[in-house]
Each structure stands twice: as C-alpha cells, then as structure tokens.
Amino acid sequence: MDSSRYAHRGHALRQGRFSEPGRAYLLTAVTHGREPIFHDWHLARLLIAEMRAAHDSNAVESLAWVLMPDHLHWLVVIGDMPLQTLAQRIKSRSAIAINKARLRHDKLWQKGFHDRALRREDDLQSVARYIVANPLRAGLVKHLGDYPLWDAIWL
Template sequence: MSEYRRIYQRGGSYFFTLVTHQRKPLFSDANHVDILRRAMRQVMSTRPFTIHAIVVLPDHLHCIMQLPDGDADYSSRWREIKKAVSRQIAPLSNERNERMVWQRRFWEHAIRDENDWQRHADYIHYNPVKHGLVTRPALWPWTSFHKAVERGIYDPEWGLQEPPAISHMDCE
C-alpha cells in the first residue's frame, strides 16, 4: 500500500491530473467533454470551487482548482464529478460496481506561491502541444487558454515553443 499523503489546505489552490481508465481517449468525443463540463457545473453549484486553468485532452485532464475559504475537501468534489461523468458515459458497471471511465485515483499538487501557480498554468495550457495534438495552444478547443488570452494573461501566439520553466515538468 502506498504511503502517499494528500495535502489539504483550507481555501487552497491545487493542480490536478485525472486520467481515464487505461488511458482510453474518451474525451476525443465533444459530447463527452460537454458531459464533463455539466458535471463540473453541477458539483460546483452545491460544493463551490473555482477553476483557474484547465485543459481536457483525449485521455486526461489537468486543472488548477481553488477551494473556498475554510474548505479543504477537494476529494469529494472529484468523486462527485467522476461519478456524474461515469454514469453518463458508461451506463453499465462491472462486478465491483465500477464504471470503467476513470483511473481510481487522481494526482494533486498544492500550489505554493505565484511562481508555482504560473508554472502549472503554463503546463496546463501547453499540454496539447506537448502531446502533439496541435502546434500551438490557441488551436486546442478544450482549454481555458482562450479566456486567459481575453484577460491579457497570454499573447495569442504564446506556446509556439515550450516555455523553459516547464520543460522539466511531467505531471502525467
């Protein structure tokens, strides 16, 4: 059994990676991405959180989520999101009552400071290029990069080359 311990900070910001079961490219289907969006909004309506950056790739997603002050429970939020998506994408369960949509766990990293936040946001937005899906982040449809450009955080041509600050990062 793993000795991995999660960090829970009330009101904290976290970087997450969630992966589909056996890396199936479930989110190549735009309808599945819409199911994910609806599930996130549904959970957000009862258990508030803010997504500051996100990218949905065919077999995984990355995001930066911030929890409300006084709340550190990101695990139940992801459990509810994953359940809602799974019910719609895979209506049948296996003998353990699991729907084979997601890997059982997810990876989290507590954001430490502004520099850490920016590196992880860059990692998120550059990820479709890293995986060879597009030649620049602006060409990927399922990303918060477009909103970040509108807010002046990124230039539309950002990401033509891998930013040096993320070249060593591997959050897959």
Template structure:
C-alpha cells in the first residue's frame, strides 16, 4: 500500500485521525479512555505538542494539534505505542491495536483552526451517538467551555482567543459557532489534492519550499506520490530559469516524479533535467517544511 506523505516543520498544524485495527473498538471501557487521555497528556508534554481539540470515538480518535518542534512522527509514535502497550497489558492481549499508519492533514492554522476544532468535537453528534456535543464526555468540548476541568495538555485559551479576547465571551462565541456547525459539511471535502487543507497560496508555499535536504532522498518514491501536486501546478510557464531549476529538484526529490516525466512536461532532454537536479540538490539548514 502506498503510504501518505508526512509534511513536518516547526509550527505545523494538523488534524489527526487514528483507527482501530480492522476497525475494531480501541476502548473496552471508560478506564481505557481515561488512560488514553492521561497518556496523551504525558506525551504532549514530553514532545512539546499543543493540543487544541480531541475526541475519542469507539474505534478511532481525532486530534487537532500544533508541533512547535516539527516532530509529528515522534509524537504519534510515542502516543500510539504507549497506548497500545497499556491496552494490551490491561486486557492480556498482543498484536496491533491501531490500523496501520495514522492519517494526518496539514492545516493552514489562521484559516481553518476554528472549523477543524468544530469538526473534531461534533463527531459524536454526526455519528448519532448524542444530540448535543456537551453530552459526549470524551472530547475537549466541555473543557473548552469551562463546564469541566481542563486537562493540562489542552490549550483552551489558544483556541478561544480566536473567538474573543475575553474568555467568557469567547466561550459563548465558541459554543454558538459549534452549534451552528452541526449541519455544516466537513471542511475536508474542500481538499482537492491529498493532504493539505488551506488556501491556494498556503498549498503553493508548502509544496514549493526551498528547504530541500538529503533527508528527503531517503523516502522511497512510492512514499512521495500520494497527495503531490500535478506538474502543471508546480511549473509556471512564466517562471524564471532559476525558479524552474529549483522546481525540478522539488518535483523529483520531494514529489517523486521521474526525471523522464519532468523532462516530458518541460520539453527538455532527460539528461538535461538530470544534470539540473543533481547540480542543485544542495542541503539547506533552514527549518522550513520537510517530508518524513
């Protein structure tokens, strides 16, 4: 199976979904759920990850997180690994608790933070488990409203400040915003290509970051082709030669296009494209987006 890209950089913002193996339930009882929240708290602290929203369903869970250190893979490895060990130990089981790799969307924070936060806490309502989000104990909704004590890892203020600069009014606005979204379609239906939810400018900036490093070359080509932009979206007919040459590297190394595919698209000899790619493949140490 082709694995999706992992776009990672300092300050990246994500929606995460993890499902149970063979879509089985990942919680037997409320003790399992309490353990999950406790482990999430510990791992978020140890990996310096900011959690804006979460929701535990029967056979999957949702997170809305930010990674100041650009360490999504390490965070998810720790979280799912410790949760699986705890579950298996408690129930005398072995094997995988979760289904393969987690699914992640890279999100444009300024544009979609509120919508994704709403989507996360409305999952139980959309699934028909409850009529109102406050009736579901296992999400961040009630804590964000101040109805229950907020767990230490939950960044309620960081979310609420998008609704108002004073907490009581922000909570009222948040509650109204969530209530109005029950019949609003998922924001993820707006994604036309792959794994990025954001404005065209944001998508373009992510895919065209100049921070090409040797780490990207370690990815198998099949790991780079899910969610990649079309060659026609990468190359602008009016771009300078300098920009074209750098984009050749991006298309080949980051997005997994064959040199022959790039050459055919540009109307160049494959040998010419190969020389450009090799000559311009210079590591850059700036902490912009990289793929892992």
C-alpha cells in the first residue's frame, strides 16, 4: 500500500470539524518520535505550567490529566477558544519552554493531536479514572499515588 496516497487523510478528517464551547473533550498529544521527554520531572512541570495557564485564563476547565513519558492525555471542558487553537498553543508554548530549558531547538511534538468529544451522558469521573490510571496499565508504578504527573478535580 502506498502510504503517501493516504497521508492527507488526517488533514481531511479535521476539515469541517468544530469545537463546541462548554463540551468536554479528551485531548491526546504525542511527543515527536515518542521520545520519553517527560521522564524528566522538571521538563514535565514546564508543560503542566502551560496547561495550568490555559485553565487559569478560562480557556479551558481542566478536569483531569496524566502526563506519560511520551504523551499527554487531558480531559477538558473548552471555553470560547477552539480546541485546535488550544492544542496548538499548549504544544507551541511548552515546546519553547522545554527547548529553552534543554538548550535545544528540537521538534518536541508530533504534528496534530487526537481528540474525542464526550457525549453529555458520558460519566466524566469514569473517563477521568481511566485517564489517570494510565501509569498503572503501562506498568510504570504499582500504585497511582506513586506516579507524580497526574491530577483530577475529583480528589
């Protein structure tokens, strides 16, 4: 199969997509080449600071997140900022901060992101539990409390 014939599909799938203010979304972003950048706790905190800034500016209501070594899962309710803009802003600002800390100019994130709009009837707490349990399922820790890079409003 010629993969170049299908390279445009991701872009095509995003055409006509819109973000609905007030809706919950699960956003996933992956590091470039799945590099485990966030094994470094200090670099992870730089991304978390950008997520917190988005929450504090009311661009999103951050419900739950987990930062794995090579990707982020973030459950949010978006405000007026479109999801595409939010994802680009978080990825761009975190890449600048992390590259500055590493004294590099590397590509930090894979292009694009994955999102899933949650339905009104979806149980947000169950989705949050699933998200923050990622380190357990990945075998990174035996107890969730041993993993420092997650948060949820239902604590």
